[in-house]
Amino acid sequence: MSREEEIKDGLYEHTLDGHAPEVKALTEAGLALGIDPLDLLFEALIPALEEVGRLFESGEYFVPEMMVAARAMQAALDLLRPLLAARGTEPTGKIVMLTVQGDVHNIGKNLCNIMLEGAGFEIVDLGVNVKPEQVVAAVREHRPQLLGFSAFLTTTMPHFKTNLAALQEAGLRDQVKVMVGGAPVTQDYADKVGADGYAPDASATVRLARRLMKEMGYDVGQIDETEEAEALV
Amino acid sequence: MAAQMNSIERTWTVLRGGIPDRVPVDLHNFMMTAHASGLSFPEFFQDGEAMAEGQIQAWREFGHDVLLVENGTAALAEACGCEVEYLTDSAPVVHGPAIESLDDLDKLEVPDPHQAHPLKENLKATRIIAQEIGDKAFIMGRADQGPFSLASMLLGMDVFLYQLGLTQKKRSKRRQRTQGNTDLAYKIHRLLEFSLEVTTRYARAQIEQGAHMTSIGESLSGPDVCSPQVYKEYEWGYAKRLVERLQEKDILLAYHICGDATEIVPDMVETGAAILELDYKIDLRQVKETARGRATILGPIDPSEVMARGTPELVEEKCKEAIEILGPGGGLILGPGCALPPRTPPENVHAMIEAAHRYGRYNGGKLRES
Helix, strand or coil, rough: CHHHHHHHHHHHHHHCCCCHHHHHHHHHHHHHEEEHHHHHHHHHHHHHHHHHHHHHCCCCCHHHHHHHHHHHHHHHHHHHHHHHHCCCCCCCEEEEEEEEECCCCCCHHHHHHHHHHHHEEEEEECCEEHHHHHHHHHHHHHHCCEEEECCCCCCCHHHHHHHHHHHHHHCHHCCCCEEECCCCCHHHHCCCCCCCCECCCHHHHHHHHHHHHHHCCCEEEEEEEEHHHHHHC | CCCCCCHHHHHHHHHHCCCCEEECEEEECCCHHHHHHHHHHHHHCCHHHHHHHHHHHHHHHCCCCCEEECCCHHHHHHHHHCCEEEECCCHHHHHHHCCCCCCHHHCCCCCCCCCCCCCCHHHHHHHHHHHHHHCCCCECCCCCEEEEHHHHHCHHCCCCCCCCHHHCCCCCCCCCCCCCHHHHHHHHHHHHHHHHHHHHHHHHHHHHHHCCEEEECCCCCCCCCCCCCHHHHHHHHHHHHHHHHCCCCCCCEEEEEEECCCHHHHHHHHCCCEEECCCCCHHHHHHHHCCCCCEEEEEECCHHHHHHCCCCCHHHHHHHHHHHCCCCCCCEEECCCCCCCCCCHHHHHHHHHHHHHCCCCCCCCCHHHH
């Protein structure tokens, strides 16, 4: 195995195992060796992230395992992000993410952020307890293609509707596709409030985001439709 | 067959493994009582007299058998020093941790439930309810969060789950089953020991105020979030020890894990908890087989889609199904699988009670006794 292959292989394994210090060191080593940052992303980190998603869906990984893997991934992304930005690599798309008003749960949203960023999206995170007027202001300011709303409580889920109404009122509703998710949320509920998509977990969110981008006419490469259909069951 | 029983006889009969006159009903309705009170939620959830009145009013309206007295999931966390926000339209939530890291454990102190806010208000509510209707209704205290969930709040839920993730053995192809972090595991266990002390003390205080039994919530440790391995390593032993400590004083415990807990129900039964509070996502038949003769099941009606957003007809249908599967041979208290949302329609609650009367009678031949 060449040194380059060793580094990519190590990055994959350590990301999967959630070893953040090793991932950081290997990313630095790879860059020092002259490996293209995009190669590190697409040939090591994204495959690791897809495997994490698969392990989560098959019931082998749970939230704690996913969190350590995501944190390890973050360590690499922190190093790669400025390099990719500096040479003008276009992100797959821009997504504004938030947890709705009255809700302070951030774990699910933050996992989605890391997975989406790993998949090449630019993320603007508005944090938790975000009011409808802040949602409208962020769409005006950042011009994202996608919006993601998270709610952990049955009592805060109705704010999906409040936010969508605020976007409609501001004349911005047709400029963005809206994804919703969170523990009590279902596809049925997402349809009822008029969201454009629902994802049950972080890795499904990546597939949903790519599908919605494609529906809007962006080139996001191949999407495995069967995989998505299974995730929605 | 058993003659007409009152709520207390009915519930004790079930808990002792007997056959009551009919399936008892519990309501997990603290948010409904807040909504009905006309007070602001923050005011209501910090006022023991108001919470007692809310529970008693609801009991007079619905006539359910088991009252669950609580003000959400954040009371113990607040008493231990977490930052808590009292929301205007829901239960209070923990906003910030009590300690910065696992190295700060010595800064934590076990709160005196009779002094600490808001525990003393919950105890006051329990006392008033017991004095007013404790001879007619079965009163279950909520010793708030169990050791695992309380520990997660004290440290911050994201930090806690992340640290648990670090302790787990890994599965990548080259380093199969590498060792987890044992020093970290030790520190997490110390935090859990502290939380066990806090919960035990609060649980006992509720019985002293007149509650018939008490309960804990440990949903975070369930399979919707954590692996059965994490459950076994970091939750199971603490729940079991809590059950044993309470049994020393003849106190029974209800053990709540919502979401789909099916996979860990055999372990939950092994803790010796008298009641398992389970949610609509469980496999009813499988859980009935596991718990039969060993623990009473409380639940499993969906609080949101069925109770809050469904019709009375849907409530009746789901309750009938639950009673037919979980009711034979006793061992069932019908109720929602988790907290009822504030604006749950009262007619849906009435529909649940009526379903227990209509389909849950053991002496009318409708429900098998064994």
